[in-house]
Amino acid sequence: MPRASLAAGPRDRILDAADRLLARYGYRKMTVDDIAQEAGIGKGTVYLSFPAKEEIALCCIDRMVDRLIDRLRAIASGTGTVESRLRSMLRERVLHRFDYARDHAASIDAMLGAVRPALLARRAKYFRAEAVVFEALLAEERRARDPVATSRAIDAEALVTATNALLPYSLSTRELGNRRDLERRVDAVADLLVRGLHPASGRPSRHRPSPRRSLQ
Numbered sequence: 001m002p003r004a005s006l007a008a009g010p011r012d013r014i015l016d017a018a019d020r021l022l023a024r025y026g027y028r029k030m031t032v033d034d035i036a037q038e039a040g041i042g043k044g045t046v047y048l049s050f051p052a053k054e055e056i057a058l059c060c061i062d063r064m065v066d067r068l069i070d071r072l073r074a075i076a077s078g079t080g081t082v083e084s085r086l087r088s089m090l091r092e093r094v095l096h097r098f099d100y101a102r103d104h105a106a107s108i109d110a111m112l113g114a115v116r117p118a119l120l121a122r123r124a125k126y127f128r129a130e131a132v133v134f135e136a137l138l139a140e141e142r143r144a145r146d147p148v149a150t151s152r153a154i155d156a157e158a159l160v161t162a163t164n165a166l167l168p169y170s171l172s173t174r175e176l177g178n179r180r181d182l183e184r185r186v187d188a189v190a191d192l193l194v195r196g197l198h199p200a201s202g203r204p205s206r207h208r209p210s211p212r213r214s215l216q
Contacts, residue, residue: 011049013039015063018056022104027057027111057115058122065126068096072133082141083194086134090159090190091183093130094166098182101168112168127164131156138197155197162193 017038021030032053036043050056075088104111112119135156142152166186 010039010041010045011059013041014046014049014056015060018060019104022057022060022111027114032056054115054118057111058118061115061119062122064097064100065129068093069129069133071096072130076133076137082137083198085137086159086194086197087187087190089134089137090163090193091186093160094163094186095179095183097167098179102179127160131160134159159193159197163189 014035017035018030021034021038025034030053032046033043035053035056036046039046046056050059071092072089075085075092078085080088131153135153138152138155163186166182166189
């Protein structure tokens with residue numbers, strides 16, 4: 001019997017079913033017939049929502065990223081120092097994807113290979129959406145220190161770009177290793193990045209002008 005919730009809409013039921021089948025059978029073996037049966041709906045209903053199996057896989061990744069961005073927003077609006085929230089957000093963006101890739105370990109390489117061209121087109125959109133959340137938190141901190149300070153999108157983009165090398169897009173689940181090892185690697189990178197954004201007092205950041213230059 002399909003395990004999808006009958007309360008969910010057809011689209012979510014299809015994506016839920018596809019996620020289970022990707023973990024169970026892998027991308028190559030999964031068929032649209034399998035997805036329809038697992039979701040408890042007709043094959044025609046699947047095609048009304050998605051044109052092909054590739055689009056279903058891509059939308060599973062879209063949904064995973066949407067959930068990640070919700071998590072990042074929750075952390076950004078939470079308590080703690082800006083530095084601690086930034087570290088938690090950097091950790092979350094890597095580990096959230098790792099957990100998704102690990103659940104699909106049997107199919108992740110085949111799936112990414114099959115949808116890679118379309119995924120690359122979407123990836124810039126994912127990363128920009130995440131950078132916007134980081135930028136908002138950085139802007140909040142700057143306004144607290146200087147009411148007329150302007151946001152620097154480049155800082156947010158740097159945080160995202162610097163941690164992209166730890167994502168499953170760049171590394172297979174085997175190369176990523178186990179979760180504990182990845183946690184240590186993410187924490188080390190996050191610490192370097194956050195310290196770079198918040199240098200010790202008296203040490204100006206390399207991309208910020210010194211007080212003397214700013215008056216010229």
